[in-house]
Amino acid sequence: MNFADITLEEKQVALADLRNIKEQFASRGWFPGTSGNLSVRVGDFSPDNFHFAVTSSGRDKSVHTPEDFLFVNASGEACESTKLKPSAETLIHAKIYRMTGCGAIFHVHTVFNSLLSERYGDTGFVPAQGIELIKGLGIWEENAAIQIPVLPNYADISAIAKLIPSSLQSDIPGILLRNHGIYAWGKNVFEAKRHLEAFEFIFEVEYRRLALG
Numbered sequence: 001m002n003f004a005d006i007t008l009e010e011k012q013v014a015l016a017d018l019r020n021i022k023e024q025f026a027s028r029g030w031f032p033g034t035s036g037n038l039s040v041r042v043g044d045f046s047p048d049n050f051h052f053a054v055t056s057s058g059r060d061k062s063v064h065t066p067e068d069f070l071f072v073n074a075s076g077e078a079c080e081s082t083k084l085k086p087s088a089e090t091l092i093h094a095k096i097y098r099m100t101g102c103g104a105i106f107h108v109h110t111v112f113n114s115l116l117s118e119r120y121g122d123t124g125f126v127p128a129q130g131i132e133l134i135k136g137l138g139i140w141e142e143n144a145a146i147q148i149p150v151l152p153n154y155a156d157i158s159a160i161a162k163l164i165p166s167s168l169q170s171d172i173p174g175i176l177l178r179n180h181g182i183y184a185w186g187k188n189v190f191e192a193k194r195h196l197e198a199f200e201f202i203f204e205v206e207y208r209r210l211a212l213g
């Protein structure tokens, strides 16, 4: 599908959804120092041909401006002529879309996801078990034990993107970058938000569990 064939209405809905999520996450302090990025896919999907709206790079995500988002293709290149730069981490979004076919991806840096990703960086995953909010990830098994992948935080984003296919766990809709933050995704904005909130709750519980000894 060509970008021009995607309806204006679908593009506007994607931008409105991103604006709404951006405002909510900003109010929680989830975008400190311009960190974080968000995206929503539009139009049809095939692993080699898809499009998504993504936050532009380096912006203050606690305010709304006409320059907050742009549309890019599966290679992370702008679909329309623009002076805006897509998020520096757009290639990670593109790889996650390519591998999962999901509909929305949210990335935030928080104190709890940073601490846990470093604590379990050498292990390669953050373990969690029996926390009710694991059900928020769509895992309903009683006393479920999960492992949330942790990838190295290379400066070269394409090197991180290359590691994603072998790091994904089929039932876990997220990955951590060590000492950096989390990418969480879902089939749509609602599900990606639920997954991100569940991950962040799990990280806080696990952190406090470790702190309690």
Ligand SMILES: CSC[C@@H](O)[C@@H](O)C(=O)COP(=O)(O)O
Binding pocket: 033, 034, 035, 036, 037, 055, 056, 057, 058, 059, 086, 087, 088, 089, 107
């Ligand atoms: C300002 S620190 C955060 C950045 O290095 C990066 O990790 C990040 O999340 C935001 O980058 P951006 O290019 O604005 O999408």
Ligand SMILES: [Zn+2]
Binding pocket: 035, 036, 037, 089, 107, 109, 180, 181
């Ligand atoms: Zn980041």
